[in-house]
Amino acid sequence: PKNLDNFRLGEYDEPTVRDYEVKIQVKATSLNYRDWALANGWFGYPGEVLPMVPFSDASGVVTAIGAGVTKFQPGDRVAVNFFPDWHDGAFSAAKVARSLGGSTDGVLAEYVTFPEAAVVKVPDAFSFEEA
Incomplete structure:
Protein backbone atom coordinates (compact mmCIF):
# COMPACT_ATOMS: atom_id res chain seq x y z
CA PRO A 1 0.00 0.00 0.00
CA LYS A 2 1.07 3.55 -0.67
CA ASN A 3 1.14 6.26 1.96
CA LEU A 4 3.07 9.35 2.99
CA ASP A 5 6.06 7.11 3.76
CA ASN A 6 6.47 6.89 -0.01
CA PHE A 7 7.52 10.53 -0.18
CA ARG A 8 11.28 10.96 -0.44
CA LEU A 9 13.42 14.02 0.09
CA GLY A 10 15.07 15.04 -3.15
CA GLU A 11 17.61 17.62 -4.17
CA TYR A 12 16.83 20.06 -6.95
CA ASP A 13 18.76 23.03 -8.25
CA GLU A 14 17.40 26.33 -7.01
CA PRO A 15 15.21 27.67 -9.81
CA THR A 16 16.28 30.66 -11.87
CA VAL A 17 13.67 33.32 -12.51
CA ARG A 18 12.81 33.89 -16.17
CA ASP A 19 11.04 36.73 -17.95
CA TYR A 20 7.54 37.37 -16.56
CA GLU A 21 8.14 35.08 -13.57
CA VAL A 22 8.53 35.60 -9.85
CA LYS A 23 10.81 33.58 -7.61
CA ILE A 24 9.34 32.78 -4.21
CA GLN A 25 10.98 31.60 -1.01
CA VAL A 26 8.35 29.23 0.36
CA LYS A 27 7.40 29.94 3.97
CA TRP A 42 -6.52 6.75 -4.72
CA PHE A 43 -6.40 9.67 -7.08
CA GLY A 44 -3.84 10.55 -9.49
CA TYR A 45 -1.81 10.67 -12.51
CA PRO A 46 -0.17 7.63 -13.99
CA GLY A 47 3.53 7.12 -13.33
CA GLU A 48 4.58 9.45 -16.14
CA VAL A 49 4.78 12.36 -13.70
CA LEU A 50 7.04 10.60 -11.18
CA PRO A 51 9.23 11.68 -9.56
CA MET A 52 7.38 14.86 -8.75
CA VAL A 53 7.28 17.67 -6.22
CA PRO A 54 4.03 17.33 -4.22
CA PHE A 55 1.65 19.84 -2.60
CA SER A 56 -0.49 22.49 -4.23
CA ASP A 57 -0.77 25.33 -1.72
CA ALA A 58 2.05 27.63 -0.66
CA SER A 59 2.77 31.12 0.51
CA GLY A 60 6.04 32.93 0.78
CA VAL A 61 8.13 35.96 -0.09
CA VAL A 62 9.16 37.14 -3.54
CA THR A 63 12.95 37.06 -3.75
CA ALA A 64 13.44 37.95 -7.42
CA ILE A 65 11.43 39.06 -10.42
CA GLY A 66 12.03 38.49 -14.10
CA ALA A 67 11.99 41.10 -16.82
CA GLY A 68 8.46 42.25 -17.58
CA VAL A 69 7.01 41.61 -14.10
CA THR A 70 4.90 44.60 -13.05
CA LYS A 71 2.72 43.46 -10.12
CA PHE A 72 5.37 42.29 -7.65
CA GLN A 73 8.65 43.35 -6.08
CA PRO A 74 11.17 41.45 -3.96
CA GLY A 75 9.84 41.33 -0.40
CA ASP A 76 6.17 41.03 -1.38
CA ARG A 77 4.17 38.39 0.49
CA VAL A 78 2.39 36.10 -1.96
CA ALA A 79 0.46 32.87 -2.45
CA VAL A 80 0.42 30.60 -5.49
CA ASN A 81 -2.73 29.66 -7.43
CA PHE A 82 -3.62 25.95 -7.39
CA PHE A 83 -4.46 26.12 -11.10
CA PRO A 84 -1.69 28.36 -12.49
CA ASP A 85 -3.42 28.76 -15.88
CA TRP A 86 -6.84 29.81 -14.49
CA GLY A 106 4.06 21.38 -6.73
CA VAL A 107 5.36 23.68 -4.03
CA LEU A 108 7.00 21.51 -1.36
CA ALA A 109 10.35 23.18 -1.96
CA GLU A 110 12.51 25.96 -0.55
CA TYR A 111 12.16 28.07 -3.71
CA VAL A 112 9.70 27.99 -6.61
CA THR A 113 9.14 30.12 -9.70
CA PHE A 114 5.81 30.91 -11.31
CA PRO A 115 4.44 33.22 -13.98
CA GLU A 116 3.36 36.53 -12.50
CA ALA A 117 -0.28 35.77 -13.39
CA ALA A 118 -0.23 32.60 -11.23
CA VAL A 119 0.56 34.48 -8.01
CA VAL A 120 -1.50 36.75 -5.74
CA LYS A 121 -0.51 39.17 -2.98
CA VAL A 122 -1.19 38.14 0.61
CA PRO A 123 -2.58 40.79 3.00
CA ASP A 124 -0.22 41.74 5.82
CA ALA A 125 -2.90 40.73 8.34
CA PHE A 126 -2.54 37.07 7.28
CA SER A 127 0.22 34.80 8.52
CA PHE A 128 1.93 32.64 5.92
CA GLU A 129 0.05 29.65 7.33
CA GLU A 130 -3.31 31.41 6.99
CA ALA A 131 -2.52 32.45 3.44
Missing part, protein backbone atom coordinates in the same frame (compact mmCIF):
# COMPACT_ATOMS: atom_id res chain seq x y z
CA ALA A 28 4.35 27.66 4.41
CA THR A 29 2.64 24.79 2.60
CA SER A 30 -0.33 22.61 3.44
CA LEU A 31 -1.09 18.93 3.10
CA ASN A 32 -4.46 18.66 1.37
CA TYR A 33 -6.72 15.69 0.81
CA ARG A 34 -5.57 15.39 -2.79
CA ASP A 35 -1.93 15.14 -1.66
CA TRP A 36 -2.90 12.34 0.71
CA ALA A 37 -4.95 10.64 -2.01
CA LEU A 38 -2.05 10.82 -4.49
CA ALA A 39 0.30 9.29 -1.93
CA ASN A 40 -2.15 6.46 -1.35
CA GLY A 41 -2.82 5.85 -5.02
CA HIS A 87 -6.59 33.56 -14.00
CA ASP A 88 -10.22 34.55 -14.40
CA GLY A 89 -13.50 33.67 -16.03
CA ALA A 90 -15.52 30.50 -16.18
CA PHE A 91 -14.22 27.01 -15.59
CA SER A 92 -12.76 25.25 -18.62
CA ALA A 93 -10.74 22.10 -19.14
CA ALA A 94 -7.86 24.13 -20.61
CA LYS A 95 -7.65 26.36 -17.53
CA VAL A 96 -7.43 23.43 -15.14
CA ALA A 97 -5.32 21.06 -17.25
CA ARG A 98 -2.32 21.81 -15.06
CA SER A 99 -2.63 21.57 -11.28
CA LEU A 100 0.19 22.02 -8.82
CA GLY A 101 1.40 18.87 -7.13
CA GLY A 102 -0.49 16.71 -9.60
CA SER A 103 0.12 17.05 -13.30
CA THR A 104 2.73 19.76 -12.61
CA ASP A 105 5.42 19.92 -9.93
Whole structure:
Protein backbone atom coordinates (compact mmCIF):
# COMPACT_ATOMS: atom_id res chain seq x y z
CA PRO A 1 0.00 0.00 0.00
CA LYS A 2 1.07 3.55 -0.67
CA ASN A 3 1.14 6.26 1.96
CA LEU A 4 3.07 9.35 2.99
CA ASP A 5 6.06 7.11 3.76
CA ASN A 6 6.47 6.89 -0.01
CA PHE A 7 7.52 10.53 -0.18
CA ARG A 8 11.28 10.96 -0.44
CA LEU A 9 13.42 14.02 0.09
CA GLY A 10 15.07 15.04 -3.15
CA GLU A 11 17.61 17.62 -4.17
CA TYR A 12 16.83 20.06 -6.95
CA ASP A 13 18.76 23.03 -8.25
CA GLU A 14 17.40 26.33 -7.01
CA PRO A 15 15.21 27.67 -9.81
CA THR A 16 16.28 30.66 -11.87
CA VAL A 17 13.67 33.32 -12.51
CA ARG A 18 12.81 33.89 -16.17
CA ASP A 19 11.04 36.73 -17.95
CA TYR A 20 7.54 37.37 -16.56
CA GLU A 21 8.14 35.08 -13.57
CA VAL A 22 8.53 35.60 -9.85
CA LYS A 23 10.81 33.58 -7.61
CA ILE A 24 9.34 32.78 -4.21
CA GLN A 25 10.98 31.60 -1.01
CA VAL A 26 8.35 29.23 0.36
CA LYS A 27 7.40 29.94 3.97
CA ALA A 28 4.35 27.66 4.41
CA THR A 29 2.64 24.79 2.60
CA SER A 30 -0.33 22.61 3.44
CA LEU A 31 -1.09 18.93 3.10
CA ASN A 32 -4.46 18.66 1.37
CA TYR A 33 -6.72 15.69 0.81
CA ARG A 34 -5.57 15.39 -2.79
CA ASP A 35 -1.93 15.14 -1.66
CA TRP A 36 -2.90 12.34 0.71
CA ALA A 37 -4.95 10.64 -2.01
CA LEU A 38 -2.05 10.82 -4.49
CA ALA A 39 0.30 9.29 -1.93
CA ASN A 40 -2.15 6.46 -1.35
CA GLY A 41 -2.82 5.85 -5.02
CA TRP A 42 -6.52 6.75 -4.72
CA PHE A 43 -6.40 9.67 -7.08
CA GLY A 44 -3.84 10.55 -9.49
CA TYR A 45 -1.81 10.67 -12.51
CA PRO A 46 -0.17 7.63 -13.99
CA GLY A 47 3.53 7.12 -13.33
CA GLU A 48 4.58 9.45 -16.14
CA VAL A 49 4.78 12.36 -13.70
CA LEU A 50 7.04 10.60 -11.18
CA PRO A 51 9.23 11.68 -9.56
CA MET A 52 7.38 14.86 -8.75
CA VAL A 53 7.28 17.67 -6.22
CA PRO A 54 4.03 17.33 -4.22
CA PHE A 55 1.65 19.84 -2.60
CA SER A 56 -0.49 22.49 -4.23
CA ASP A 57 -0.77 25.33 -1.72
CA ALA A 58 2.05 27.63 -0.66
CA SER A 59 2.77 31.12 0.51
CA GLY A 60 6.04 32.93 0.78
CA VAL A 61 8.13 35.96 -0.09
CA VAL A 62 9.16 37.14 -3.54
CA THR A 63 12.95 37.06 -3.75
CA ALA A 64 13.44 37.95 -7.42
CA ILE A 65 11.43 39.06 -10.42
CA GLY A 66 12.03 38.49 -14.10
CA ALA A 67 11.99 41.10 -16.82
CA GLY A 68 8.46 42.25 -17.58
CA VAL A 69 7.01 41.61 -14.10
CA THR A 70 4.90 44.60 -13.05
CA LYS A 71 2.72 43.46 -10.12
CA PHE A 72 5.37 42.29 -7.65
CA GLN A 73 8.65 43.35 -6.08
CA PRO A 74 11.17 41.45 -3.96
CA GLY A 75 9.84 41.33 -0.40
CA ASP A 76 6.17 41.03 -1.38
CA ARG A 77 4.17 38.39 0.49
CA VAL A 78 2.39 36.10 -1.96
CA ALA A 79 0.46 32.87 -2.45
CA VAL A 80 0.42 30.60 -5.49
CA ASN A 81 -2.73 29.66 -7.43
CA PHE A 82 -3.62 25.95 -7.39
CA PHE A 83 -4.46 26.12 -11.10
CA PRO A 84 -1.69 28.36 -12.49
CA ASP A 85 -3.42 28.76 -15.88
CA TRP A 86 -6.84 29.81 -14.49
CA HIS A 87 -6.59 33.56 -14.00
CA ASP A 88 -10.22 34.55 -14.40
CA GLY A 89 -13.50 33.67 -16.03
CA ALA A 90 -15.52 30.50 -16.18
CA PHE A 91 -14.22 27.01 -15.59
CA SER A 92 -12.76 25.25 -18.62
CA ALA A 93 -10.74 22.10 -19.14
CA ALA A 94 -7.86 24.13 -20.61
CA LYS A 95 -7.65 26.36 -17.53
CA VAL A 96 -7.43 23.43 -15.14
CA ALA A 97 -5.32 21.06 -17.25
CA ARG A 98 -2.32 21.81 -15.06
CA SER A 99 -2.63 21.57 -11.28
CA LEU A 100 0.19 22.02 -8.82
CA GLY A 101 1.40 18.87 -7.13
CA GLY A 102 -0.49 16.71 -9.60
CA SER A 103 0.12 17.05 -13.30
CA THR A 104 2.73 19.76 -12.61
CA ASP A 105 5.42 19.92 -9.93
CA GLY A 106 4.06 21.38 -6.73
CA VAL A 107 5.36 23.68 -4.03
CA LEU A 108 7.00 21.51 -1.36
CA ALA A 109 10.35 23.18 -1.96
CA GLU A 110 12.51 25.96 -0.55
CA TYR A 111 12.16 28.07 -3.71
CA VAL A 112 9.70 27.99 -6.61
CA THR A 113 9.14 30.12 -9.70
CA PHE A 114 5.81 30.91 -11.31
CA PRO A 115 4.44 33.22 -13.98
CA GLU A 116 3.36 36.53 -12.50
CA ALA A 117 -0.28 35.77 -13.39
CA ALA A 118 -0.23 32.60 -11.23
CA VAL A 119 0.56 34.48 -8.01
CA VAL A 120 -1.50 36.75 -5.74
CA LYS A 121 -0.51 39.17 -2.98
CA VAL A 122 -1.19 38.14 0.61
CA PRO A 123 -2.58 40.79 3.00
CA ASP A 124 -0.22 41.74 5.82
CA ALA A 125 -2.90 40.73 8.34
CA PHE A 126 -2.54 37.07 7.28
CA SER A 127 0.22 34.80 8.52
CA PHE A 128 1.93 32.64 5.92
CA GLU A 129 0.05 29.65 7.33
CA GLU A 130 -3.31 31.41 6.99
CA ALA A 131 -2.52 32.45 3.44
